[in-house]
Amino acid sequence: MKADPAEQLRLLDLQGLDARLDQLAHRRRTLPEHAEIEQLDRDLRRLRDLTVAAETRASDLEREQAKADADVEQVRARARRDQARLDSGRVSSPKELMDLQSELASLARRQSELEDVELAVMERAEEVQSEVERLRADAAGVEGKRAAAVGRRDAAVEEIDNEAYLTQQAREAVVRDVGGELLSLYEKVRASSAGIGAAELKQRRCQGCRLELNTVDLARFRDAPSDEVLRCEECRRILVRTAESGL
Template identity: 60%
Template sequence: MNAAPADQIRLLDVQSLDVRLTQLAHKRKNLPELAEIQTLEADLTQQRDLLVAAQTEESDTAREQTKAEQDVDQVRQRAARDQQRLDSGAVTSPKDLENLQREIASLAKRQADLEDVVLEVMERRESAQERARELTERVAAVQAKVNDAVARRDAAYAEIDTEAATVTKERELTVADIPADLLKLYDKLRAQQGGVGAARLYQRRCEGCRLELNITEINDVRAAAADKVLRCENCGRILVRTPDSGL
């Protein structure tokens, strides 16, 4: 393949632009904010799960407290009725009086036990409420960190995308005058060779594979016509001659 020396040198400009685009893509994919957001979102999910658990416990204990308080009221009302009967003098039979007094004492014991249950449930509910308040604050704090990291990520994305658009436009202008067959070969080699399709021959060394050409290869390069498209014998990339090639 033949191509004007100027077109071959222009390939180096395209290669430089492609390297920059690759760097920008890598930078975009590996922003530190991405790992930070991932860690924060995992923490946020965990804190939200804990908050839901605390809120569920608070709701359950609220219902449990209501039920326990209703049980206390029922026992208290029954004891009050029995006490009223006892105080009214309507019960005159010694046996009935004894049974009534025994029931009042039993109800008093039952009421005390139920009131203990109410207190225990109240303590668990207050603990759940406090836990829910703490977790609500924690969720809000982590969410704020997520929002900040997302904002920084988006700002970085915008900066990178702006530069990438500029470089892409410059590449389009640069390749416009390069022969299609030469550009096709370059793109093919770039895909095969880790993003580098053309390399400068600098001081007898291929800047693609960093290997120095041997004397036979140097002589072949010297003998080649200026418009001949050369390939590195070691890496296969397009080898572009410049005044600094050391020939």
């Protein structure tokens, strides 16, 4: 392939811009904030699952406490009625009096037992509610960290995208200086050579694969016309001759 030496030199500018675009794309993909946000999202899902479970337990205990309260109140109401009947003096039969006093004693024991159950349920409910509040606070803290990480990520992405835009604009200007056939070859080689389509021949060494050219290739390149497009025999990248090629 033949191409004006000036166009070949522009390939080095193009390669530099493409390398920068690749670096920016890699930096954008690998921002540490991406991994941080993913971890915080996992933490949030875990905390939300735990919160739902704790809230469910709290709701169950709330119903259990309501039942315990009702049971205690039922016994208290029965005891109040029996005590009122006893205090009224309307019961004159010794047997009825003894039965009434016995029932009051039984109700007192039952009330004490139910109040113990009620207290235990209340304590459990308070513990679970404290757990709910702690989990909600933990989730709020993680949400705050996530918001901060998202802010840092968005700022970094914006900075990268702005530089990428300017670099792409510069690339388009360089592309206009390169012939279509040479540009097509460059793009093809770049796609198959780890993003490097053109490399400088510097001090008899290919800057693409970093290998020094052998004597035969050097002689051939030395004798090649200035408009001939050279290819490295090792990596097959386009070799661009400059004043520092050492030919």
